[in-house]
Amino acid sequence: MEVANTENAEENSEIDEDVRATEKVINAFFYYKTYGKEKILKMVDQMRKIPPAHQLIIGPRYKEHIRNITQMMDHNHTVIRMIVNFGVTMFGEESLKAMRIHQARRPTADYMSKVLSTIRQICREWTEEGRPEREATFLPIIEELDKLFPREHCQRHLIRIMVPGCGLGRLACDLINEGYTVQGNEFSLFMLMTSNFMLNACKIENQFTIYPFIFEKSNTWSYEDQERAVTFPDKCPDQDVRRNSFSMCAGDFLEVTRNSTFDVIVTAWFIDTAHNILQYIETIYNTLEPNGIWVNVGPLTYHFEDSPDENSIELPYTEVIRFIREKGFEVITERRVESKYTVNRQSMLQNEFTCAFFTARKI
CATH class of the missing domain: 3.40.50.150 (Vaccinia Virus protein VP39)
Known part of the structure; x- marks a missing residue:
């Protein structure tokens, strides 16, 4: 592992700005699942902090919803990886090099927002929903x-x-x-x-199929609305x-x-x-x-x-x-x-x- 990291560090020092820019985008796309897990863990933690009597009332459906959106998040991540991997094969050496030097890390809030807006853009441009x-x-x-x-x-x-x-x-x-x-x-x-x-x-x-709305918790009518799929x-x-x-x-x-x-x-x-x-x-x-x-x-x-x-x-x-x-x-x-x-x-x-x-x- 130490040798591989050294090689990546040496390669990083020689790469051009276009490759760095591509790698930042790839990193943000690939971080989607980690981002989703963080959101879901926060939901679980918030449930634990409310009074037991309230947990008893909303807990069963809440837990079912969390199980559902966890599976949907995994599915979205699979689609995202397909998009990136297909793009890398089409865009040539620059993208391939960006994949080689990629090291997983937390993207900026702006970049993560762009991943989420890209999912919504799929919905806008290429689904019946849009x-x-x-x-x-x-x-x-x-x-x-x-x-x-x-x-x-x-x-x-x-x-x-x-x-x-x-x-x-x-x-x-x-x-x-x-x-x-x-x-x-x-x-x-x-x-x-x-x-x-x-x-x-x-x-x-x-x-x-994608699930664009799983992390929208405000202004929703039902869990079913949050969990609904769109196809493209x-x-x-x-x-x-x-x-x-x-x-x-x-x-x-x-x-x-x-x-x-x-x-x-x-x-x-x-x-x-x-x-x-x-x-x-x-x-x-x-x-x-x-x-x-x-x-x-x-x-x-x-x-x-x-x-x-x-x-x-x-x-x-x-x-x-x-x-x-x-x-x-x-x-x-x-x-x-x-x-x-x-x-x-x-x-x-x-x-x-x-x-x-x-x-x-x-x-």
Whole structure:
């Protein structure tokens, strides 16, 4: 054991930042089971601290619930390991090296939160449970593009669409099924590993099962709601040979677009991920072909607003849309769309966003 640790330490001193970043993501994914055990042990300890008379009343069903979620946690962990292991085989030497140097440890709270949100993102994008959320914001995009590029009047496979911040790839896949040529772009390694699994490992509808809500203890109606399963994918990514193509591009949107142009850019729940939203708008303008179309939907929940070490410019919608026009866009559609985001449909708490939906043409 001492020799192995020495070898890992020597290798660690020579690895590059990309490998380190990948290893941190792998470590967070693999820590899920330990995280779950800690949550369950706390539940057991809390039960022991209440009066015996109260234990007698709620104890039997409580203990059954703990047994159930322990099994479900184990199952979730198995699915997570499948996602990571499949990703490592697909992503090449960088991921393989990250696996070799991996040493289990507690991830940051932020990284653990990203693991849990990735599970919820599976539910949002690739299950029947998430269909209402997709219909609220993905469907208006598809309908808007239908008006601009009717099938009977254009060759859709020649229309190149970019979807930055594409998450687990569902919107990009839906656009592929509409006949367009699509490139998805994503920066998060959590999303990239999981989208890779969704797009390349899922061959049968509802092939896999997860339990996304087992650690949600507040605002629940019943143990059954917490324990309910969801299956994925509700629809298999289309592997048929077709005239249009689909590709994924990993990296920072501001960097990967430097030598590319597209006919359409679709931003769904994306523009508020910017440190400086004006840079995103300028990049979208520069990446579009003349007369190119930008379709946007989403709120302005600026991701770096409360990050002490990150720069963040937070503008209201009126200033954002003013800059869009001043940059050289003609705003041709503008309205508000109500939508939820990764909510538990059976929860007492149902947060809803009023999203900005607009279509703009580069002029």
